[in-house]
Amino acid sequence: MAAPKDLRFTKTHEWLRRDGDVVTIGISDHAQNELGDITYVELPEPGDAVSRNEPFGVVESVKAASDVFAPVDGEVVERNESVVEAPDLVNRSPYEQAWLLKIRLNDPDQVDLLMDAPAYDVYAETAKH
Amino acid sequence: MSESQEPNAAALGEGAGEPLRTTPLRDRHAALGARLVPFAGWEMPVQYAGIMAEHRAVRGAAGLFDLGHMGQVEVSGPDALAYLQAVTTNDVAALAPGKAQYSLLPNERGGVIDDVIVYRRPDGDGYMVVVNASNRDKDVAWLLRHRGLRPDLDVAVEDRSDRTGMIAIQGPKAAAIVGRLTEAKLAAIGDFAWAGGSVAGVPAMIARTGYTGEDGFEFYTARDRVGDLWDALLEAGDDDGLMPVGLGARDTLRLEARMPLYGNELADDIGPLEAGLGWAVKLDKGPFVGRDAIAAMKETGPPRRTVGFRCVERGGSPRSHFPVLAGGREIGRVTSGAMSPTLGHNIGLALIEQDAAGVGKPLAIDIRGRPVAAVQVKTPFYKRARPETASGR
Known part of the structure; x- marks a missing residue:
């Protein structure tokens, strides 16, 4: 599926949706498709700090464990308990129900460093093997 | 997102940089939407619909596997039995015509070179040893070297891997699906037995063996006919929920059934007793490679x-x-x-x-x-x- 137009993307296949100084993040449809059946999601707690381009959690599929990277610096304000309880939500609804964290931004300018949806679609298509 | 752990890294690493080998079914896998990955020097499907769905298909209905990367070594001649006794751990003398046995190729130190299935031809004349893809070249070299060490034996050891096609159908509906395509009496082929026959017009050895913990069959055909058999089975099983199954689900299926994977449970420095495979070692059958080392470990306890x-x-x-x-x-x-x-x-x-x-x-x-x-x-x-x-x- 084409990337939703209101999202920004990292080269490591995380997405970000900005709402004021809080952003919601998750992993892309391309990423969940590459991983296959998701069996486990490990996320930081509210209050924890995350750093841009640093791993903040782990998503496991049957075949492998993958780090997920923060698109921006900030502080976790909420994590999605539903996706911790039912990791296969990531496969079923990567851009809606399976958001992972809400983060309070430290520096809004970091959002502009990310790819927009059309750029990400091209990038993800190229990343396929 | 980036993958931090890849299973079977050892198996994947070998032969890196060389062009990947492909089975005759490679283009069929691509057309079925498989994700093809390097495995032990081969380009193989790791999944089609998804590991969970494929795994459940095998447990609840049936799954079809391309095993064209595995190796087949033909052992024949008057001293075939004596030769195999010397290079495997199980008792080949106990193997009746038309039967198969799980066995190990031990090294001198009591470790394991590979785990194998030894089939005795239904006419009693000769054996086929099926080896793992990741060890194929190593096994063939080892078997030929030991052939060379025994000039007293009248035995021929021949690698037939490049001429042999191999696929498997596994699951509770496997027998019903195959039954629609053959005149062979499948009920007469018991567990760990095989027989010759024709399936969907393709001459094949039909073996009731597998690596999933389910009932099912492995087929050995001429390499250029394996595609015809694959197509016929997929079509015949369509209404039964038969799915093509990749290496991902093959691994979870065998793990649930506690079947060892070479490179994981078995290795050059892991002995059969440590791996829980003492039942496949017959110390009293006569001398064989590594026998003394294994016997010593049995004496002291692993x-x-x-x-x-x-x-x-x-x-x-x-x-x-x-x-x-x-x-x-x-x-x-x-x-x-x-x-x-x-x-x-x-x-x-x-x-x-x-x-x-x-x-x-x-x-x-x-x-x-x-x-x-x-x-x-x-x-x-x-x-x-x-x-x-x-x-x-």
Whole structure:
């Protein structure tokens, strides 16, 4: 599926949706498709700090464990308990129900460093093997 | 997102940089939407619809597997039995015509070069040894070297891998699906037996063997006919829920059935007794490679044992090489682990110190630096329900 137009993307296949100084993040449809059946999601707690381009959690599929990277610096304000309880939500609804964290931004300018949806679609298509 | 652990890295690494070998079914896999990955020097499907769906298809209906990467070595001649007795651990003399046995190729130190299936031809004349893809070249070289060491024996050892096609159909509906395509009396082919026949017009050896814990068949054909058989089986099983199954689900299926994977449970420095495969070693059959080393380990008792465990708290899946802890110290390593699609919890096998082994005893698995509680359990993790009657076998 084409990337939703209101999202920004990292080269490591995380997405970000900005709402004021809080952003919601998750992993892309391309990423969940590459991983296959998701069996486990490990996320930081509210209050924890995350750093841009640093791993903040782990998503496991049957075949492998993958780090997920923060698109921006900030502080976790909420994590999605539903996706911790039912990791296969990531496969079923990567851009809606399976958001992972809400983060309070430290520096809004970091959002502009990310790819927009059309750029990400091209990038993800190229990343396929 | 970036993958931080890849299972079977050892198997994947070998032959890196060289062009990947392909089976005759490669383009069919691509057309079926498979994800093709490098495996032991081969380009193979790791999944089609998804590992969970494929795994469940095999447990509930049937799955079709391309095994064209595996190797077949023909052993024939008057001294074929004597030769095989010397290079394998199981008792080949106990193998009746038309039967198959699980066995090991041991090294001199009592470690394992590969695990194999030895089939005796139905006419009693000669044997076929089926070896793992990841060890194929190594095994063939080893078998030929040992042939050379025994000039007294009248035996021919021939690698037929490049001429042989191999696929498997596994699952409770496998026999019904195959039955529609052959005149062969499938009910007369018992577990670990094989017979010649024609399936969908393709001459094949039909073996009731497999690597999933389900009933099913492995077929050996001429390499250029395996595509015809694959197509016919896929079509015949369509209404039964037959799915093509990749290496991903093949691994979770065999793990639930507690079947070893070479490179995980078995290695050059892991002995059969440590791997829990003493039943495939017949020390009293006469001399064979590594016999003394294995006998010595039996005498003293193996220092390590392979145990099954299941995780009893959340924390991710145990995977090969993760440390295993007990009493606050490392007592071994995970050899294989996964979220079990059938059971719905994390399971694994671990090679641990003998003293720590025992069903019911607790363990902890070090998953990314955090100890996750586990308990040792009986294996296999999954055993299929067998019909009450033996159906004429």
